[in-house]
Amino acid sequence: MHNKHIHRVIVLAMILNVIATGVSSQENANFVQRALADSSFAWRSIASNKIRIYYEEDSFAERHRMMMLRSMITAVDEVLKILEASECDSVLNVFYVESREKMKRIVGRSYSGFSDWAANAIFMVLNPNWRSFEKHEFAHVVTMGVWGPPDITSRWMIEGIAIHCDGWCREYTVDEVAFHLLSNGQLPPLREFLDDFNSLGEIRAGFYAASLIGFIQRTHGAQALRDIWLNGVESFKDLLGADVNQIENSWKNYLKSNVRQDTKVDIDIINKLGCG
Numbered sequence: 128m129h130n131k132h133i134h135r136v137i138v139l140a141m142i143l144n145v146i147a148t149g150v151s152s153q154e155n156a157n158f159v160q161r162a163l164a165d166s167s168f169a170w171r172s173i174a175s176n177k178i179r180i181y182y183e184e185d186s187f188a189e190r191h192r193m194m195m196l197r198s199m200i201t202a203v204d205e206v207l208k209i210l211e212a213s214e215c216d217s218v219l220n221v222f223y224v225e226s227r228e229k230m231k232r233i234v235g236r237s238y239s240g241f242s243d244w245a246a247n248a249i250f251m252v253l254n255p256n257w258r259s260f261e262k263h264e265f266a267h268v269v270t271m272g273v274w275g276p277p278d279i280t281s282r283w284m285i286e287g288i289a290i291h292c293d294g295w296c297r298e299y300t301v302d303e304v305a306f307h308l309l310s311n312g313q314l315p316p317l318r319e320f321l322d323d324f325n326s327l328g329e330i331r332a333g334f335y336a337a338s339l340i341g342f343i344q345r346t347h348g349a350q351a352l353r354d355i356w357l358n359g360v361e362s363f364k365d366l367l368g369a370d371v372n373q374i375e376n377s378w379k380n381y382l383k384s385n386v387r388q389d390t391k392v393d394i395d396i397i398n399k400l401g402c403g
């Protein structure tokens with residue numbers, strides 16, 4: 128927890144409100160054990176081959192447990208496909224809690240989602256007013272857990288990849304949100320963004336990164352993403368055959384020709400309530 132990098136990840140996640148990312152359990156008690164040992168939770172569970180989901184008795188998640196299990200199976204398949212990663216050998220433990228207060232009891236902060244990649248586990252808030260972010264949290268497990276920590280210049284990708292894998296926010300796609308921000312002069316040039324993504328605020332930084340990452344993934348494949356993640360943004364040119372300015376222009380052209388120009392994105396409600 129005191130590791131500087133981990134701390135920055137947490138700060139970003141706090142701001143992001145929507146979502147969270149996780150910490151390694153190596154420096155903490157295993158969050159799975161902590162959750163299961165807490166007698167204030169009446170856990171029930173069901174499992175498929177490689178996924179076990181936990182939910183509380185009489186909870187919204189319990190009433191929809193089959194749907195949640197199927198949704199998690201689909202989320203894992205889709206994220207593995209997007210990131211061209213292979214299935215993990217160990218069981219993925221998925222916890223649904225009804226509130227941020229309950230999340231805080233387990234992981235220490237009132238995140239709406241959290242991943243403990245070292246324990247192959249994710250924790251999510253789910254209730255009638257808030258959807259869970261299965262693909263987002265599982266993407267953190269794959270990138271941080273399988274790829275390893277990103278290069279210092281590629282930290283903007285941590286939330287970006289997770290948001291890209293989730294794919295949407297309220298009723299909008301990631302690209303629609305990014306195009307709206309771009310069209311309204313809300314996104315700085317890419318070079319500036321890469322140098323200081325934190326100053327942009329979580330929504331703008333998250334969707335800028337996610338849309339760009341989606342573009343790179345579609346045009347160059349997940350292997351290119353993984354290489355940039357591990358080797359840093361200075362490897363753009365070697366990996367993609369284009370420098371930062373060229374990538375920025377190609378991405379903008381892609382957005383212009385692929386996003387419906389008449390889509391009206393209510394950015395205020397996203398800033399206020401997040402993507403749930």
Ligand SMILES: [Zn+2]
Pocket residue numbers: 140146147148263267285286289
């Ligand atoms: Zn996240």
